[in-house]
Amino acid sequence: FFSPVMTNTITEDIEVLVFLPKNNSYLFSHTRVAPAILYAQQRLKAEGGQYSGFHFNIQFENSDCVNNAFLTLVDRCGQKPDLILGPVCEYEAASTVRLASHWNIPVISAGALAAGFSDKSTEYSHLTRIAPSYVKMAETFTAIFEHFTWKRALLLYEDDAQERNCYFTLEGIYHLMTDFNFNSLAVSPDNRPDMDDILQRIYENEVVIMCMGADRIRDIMLAAHRQQLTNGNHLFFNVELFNSSSYGNGSWRRGDKYDNEARQAYTSLNTVTLLRTTKPEFENFTLEMKKSVEKARFPDCKDCESINMFVEGFHDAILLYAIALHEAMKNGFTKKNGSEITLRMWNRTFEGIAGQVSMDVNGDRNGDFSLMSMTNAEEGTYEVVANYFGANGTFQLLPGFNIDHFTLKVRQPPITEIQDKSC
Amino acid sequence: FFSPVMTNTITEDIEVLVFLPKNNSYLFSHTRVAPAILYAQQRLKAEGGQYSGFHFNIQFENSDCVNNAFLTLVDRCGQKPDLILGPVCEYEAASTVRLASHWNIPVISAGALAAGFSDKSTEYSHLTRIAPSYVKMAETFTAIFEHFTWKRALLLYEDDAQERNCYFTLEGIYHLMTDFNFNSLAVSPDNRPDMDDILQRIYENEVVIMCMGADRIRDIMLAAHRQQLTNGNHLFFNVELFNSSSYGNGSWRRGDKYDNEARQAYTSLNTVTLLRTTKPEFENFTLEMKKSVEKARFPDCKDCESINMFVEGFHDAILLYAIALHEAMKNGFTKKNGSEITLRMWNRTFEGIAGQVSMDVNGDRNGDFSLMSMTNAEEGTYEVVANYFGANGTFQLLPGFNIDHFTLKVRQPPITEIQDKSC
Numbered sequence: 001f002f003s004p005v006m007t008n009t010i011t012e013d014i015e016v017l018v019f020l021p022k023n024n025s026y027l028f029s030h031t032r033v034a035p036a037i038l039y040a041q042q043r044l045k046a047e048g049g050q051y052s053g054f055h056f057n058i059q060f061e062n063s064d065c066v067n068n069a070f071l072t073l074v075d076r077c078g079q080k081p082d083l084i085l086g087p088v089c090e091y092e093a094a095s096t097v098r099l100a101s102h103w104n105i106p107v108i109s110a111g112a113l114a115a116g117f118s119d120k121s122t123e124y125s126h127l128t129r130i131a132p133s134y135v136k137m138a139e140t141f142t143a144i145f146e147h148f149t150w151k152r153a154l155l156l157y158e159d160d161a162q163e164r165n166c167y168f169t170l171e172g173i174y175h176l177m178t179d180f181n182f183n184s185l186a187v188s189p190d191n192r193p194d195m196d197d198i199l200q201r202i203y204e205n206e207v208v209i210m211c212m213g214a215d216r217i218r219d220i221m222l223a224a225h226r227q228q229l230t231n232g233n234h235l236f237f238n239v240e241l242f243n244s245s246s247y248g249n250g251s252w253r254r255g256d257k258y259d260n261e262a263r264q265a266y267t268s269l270n271t272v273t274l275l276r277t278t279k280p281e282f283e284n285f286t287l288e289m290k291k292s293v294e295k296a297r298f299p300d301c302k303d304c305e306s307i308n309m310f311v312e313g314f315h316d317a318i319l320l321y322a323i324a325l326h327e328a329m330k331n332g333f334t335k336k337n338g339s340e341i342t343l344r345m346w347n348r349t350f351e352g353i354a355g356q357v358s359m360d361v362n363g364d365r366n367g368d369f370s371l372m373s374m375t376n377a378e379e380g381t382y383e384v385v386a387n388y389f390g391a392n393g394t395f396q397l398l399p400g401f402n403i404d405h406f407t408l409k410v411r412q413p414p415i416t417e418i419q420d421k422s423c
Numbered sequence: 424f425f426s427p428v429m430t431n432t433i434t435e436d437i438e439v440l441v442f443l444p445k446n447n448s449y450l451f452s453h454t455r456v457a458p459a460i461l462y463a464q465q466r467l468k469a470e471g472g473q474y475s476g477f478h479f480n481i482q483f484e485n486s487d488c489v490n491n492a493f494l495t496l497v498d499r500c501g502q503k504p505d506l507i508l509g510p511v512c513e514y515e516a517a518s519t520v521r522l523a524s525h526w527n528i529p530v531i532s533a534g535a536l537a538a539g540f541s542d543k544s545t546e547y548s549h550l551t552r553i554a555p556s557y558v559k560m561a562e563t564f565t566a567i568f569e570h571f572t573w574k575r576a577l578l579l580y581e582d583d584a585q586e587r588n589c590y591f592t593l594e595g596i597y598h599l600m601t602d603f604n605f606n607s608l609a610v611s612p613d614n615r616p617d618m619d620d621i622l623q624r625i626y627e628n629e630v631v632i633m634c635m636g637a638d639r640i641r642d643i644m645l646a647a648h649r650q651q652l653t654n655g656n657h658l659f660f661n662v663e664l665f666n667s668s669s670y671g672n673g674s675w676r677r678g679d680k681y682d683n684e685a686r687q688a689y690t691s692l693n694t695v696t697l698l699r700t701t702k703p704e705f706e707n708f709t710l711e712m713k714k715s716v717e718k719a720r721f722p723d724c725k726d727c728e729s730i731n732m733f734v735e736g737f738h739d740a741i742l743l744y745a746i747a748l749h750e751a752m753k754n755g756f757t758k759k760n761g762s763e764i765t766l767r768m769w770n771r772t773f774e775g776i777a778g779q780v781s782m783d784v785n786g787d788r789n790g791d792f793s794l795m796s797m798t799n800a801e802e803g804t805y806e807v808v809a810n811y812f813g814a815n816g817t818f819q820l821l822p823g824f825n826i827d828h829f830t831l832k833v834r835q836p837p838i839t840e841i842q843d844k845s846c
Contacts, residue, residue, distance in 0.1 A: 066545075066546075067546055071525050077497070098493070102494050102497065122490075123489075123490055
């Protein structure tokens with residue numbers, strides 16, 4: 001009487017609480033991300049597969065990147081949801097995940113990327129991170145530093161002392177690369193930075209890893225260029241995780257009188273960014289997301305046609321949860337067993353909207369990253385010169401890669417040491 | 424029929440939730456502090472005054488300095504207390520106070536001393552701090568720096584990356600003294616510090632403010648002494664808020680072969696500590712506390728006979744709450760109006776167990792602090808040479824104060840500038 005597919009179908013109502021900012025200034029605002037979650041919900045149902053019996057009742061609540069998600073959840077103490085998606089912002093996620101874990105509710109976020117969330121042993125036990133964390137990004141720097149046998153670097157970042165994205169981004173490097181020697185310099189986004197101090201610190205270091213706004217990066221690169229710090233004695237890296245599509249166009253260009261100088265300076269600047277894949281289904285997803293954003297009358301949305309990692313991640317969160325819940329229920333557990341479902345989301349690879357999604361044993365998504373460099377100094381154009389694949393830890397050099405570009409012209413180049421050994 | 428006192432008596436049951444560590448390693452452990460709270464409760468009743476109609480039902484819960492207080496409170500969402508005392512530890516207090524404020528419950532703590540809690544505008548709106556915060560301590564350094572027209576200093580501290588007491592202590596200085604130029608150096612308590620680095624940083628600075636364990640302070644002072652950094656070119660300060668009674672005995676002394684050197688080194692070391700007052704009633708309180716601790720079979724309790732600021736503070740918390748609740752109820756508010764009661768605890772001076780307690784308009788206790796210096800280099804004995812009184816901001820020099828001791832023998836001494844002006 002039942003088809004094989006039908007025997008696998010399990011019926012269940014799932015209460016989902018989603019925390020996304022109503023404020024449109026975020027890459028992960030409700031307007032941008034909510035359609036992706038609804039898309040996943042509807043696709044699961046429409047496809048009629050083994051997850052089509054799951055009825056996701058999705059309630060969206062505002063996230064203000066401070067405390068709103070936490071307070072909304074706390075007031076649900078008499079009526080707890082089965083699944084929480086978000087929040088993205090670190091501090092808001094910390095308090096929310098802590099409470100959800102205590103209440104045995106799984107949380108999936110495409111944010112909460114800071115190193116502190118890696119410790120799932122106690123207060124973040126129910127957190128699954130569906131986007132690559134900053135520590136995953138840092139694996140790319142480990143691969144780069146090991147490849148070039150670099151030992152130390154300056155971490156230069158903008159710190160707003162509020163959401164602290166750049167602080168947490170470079171903290172991932174500091175957290176993971178404990179065998180390396182880092183010193184760090186924070187600049188406030190509100191004040192003009194002390195450029196003399198920055199240049200002095202760059203001078204003292206050969207490798208500089210930066211995280212800050214594109215305009216400030218350009219100011220620093222121009223200042224460094226004028227001090228002859230971009231002629232091969234120093235190498236600069238910029239971490240640009242979420243706006244990759246705009247970067248390759250050449251962010252040195254502003255149409256002002258400094259463009260020429262900036263292009264020259266940027267020959268020393270390399271960018272680490274997310275490696276994004278797509279597949280045919282992704283086209284339809286992109287189209288639908290674009291329509292939704294347009295329908296939401298979100299006219300000043302920069303870059304809205306491109307799907308960022310938050311949009312993609314929260315879509316895939318629904319799929320991952322469905323897989324894990326289905327498996328848990330087939331094994332006799334209920335949707336209320338949050339820790340059981342959480343563990344079944346970890347150490348698992350599944351097909352996401354844009355390609356394979358690989359979750360590590362700690363419930364954090366493995367990340368693939370690209371290293372971009374200027375390969376045509378005349379045109380000032382960038383290319384991906386290397387890729388890092390997190391699932392197996394490989395660092396792949398591409399044809400555009402040029403070893404000279406990454407060889408520091410220093411008083412005691414590391415090359416010498418290697419030659420000494422071969423003598 | 425009623426005496427004037429009786430007409431003022433208001434009867435009310437008050438549910439109090441107290442968060443203190445069962446772990447005896449803390450100065451604010453349950454064993455040490457709980458008797459003080461019970462003492463205050465019983466005294467209010469026994470004295471038969473206008474607060475004798477208040478029945479405090481006190482429930483003690485464990486605080487683990489991580490998350491326990493918060494999780495205990497969250498699970499009381501159906502049965503909220505009227506008043507919360509503690510927690511002391513910064514991170515645990517942050518989440519607990521945030522939730523209590525959301526639930527309109529007053530929190531009084533002799534901890535939560537970090538600068539972040541000073542902002543009562545949103546998430547810490549219901550917090551009253553009954554012990555002087557680190558920012559209050561920093562006022563003393565402002566007074567000292569202004570007195571000697573110093574502009575800059577090195578902040579040198581031990582950071583355990585867990586409870587971070589010394590980090591938060593010196594952060595108070597950094598937070599308050601924004602017109603001064605500070606640079607900071609953190610050392611881990613787990614590893615041997617890089618003494619060369621520390622000495623280099625001391626060399627570059629004239630004034631050094633330290634917060635770390637007594638043994639490590641001694642190691643640094645000895646190393647500085649051997650590098651001729653204690654001969655008047657540099658001045659050292661040590662912040663020692665809670666163990667003041669032990670300090671004056673001369674913590675340079677260890678009975679080892681370095682005592683003589685250490686005594687010489689410590690001529691350059693000054694200590695900022697809490698100024699404590701006592702009054703006759705305090706004697707009985709001290710006696711009762713001692714009995715309670717003995718009864719609790721707490722044999723290895725160091726310094727248990729002396730009442731620290733946590734013990735005193737949590738005692739006074741009950742008094743302050745009683746005063747505010749009484750006033751609120753007389754004005755027609757109920758005990759459930761947490762914000763009303765909280766505001767009535769602020770901007771108020773009352774008689775605590777050890778003397779007058781002055782709360783500022785922001786609900787933080789004003790602090791009095793002492794500056795101690797070695798006044799007899801032969802004997803290596805210390806004396807209080809100046810006091811800072813927080814309520815009115817006065818800095819008082821005492822007879823033991825010697826200007827030469829605080830005059831830096833530098834290339835360009837600040838003295839010259841002052842003389843130039845008088846010419």
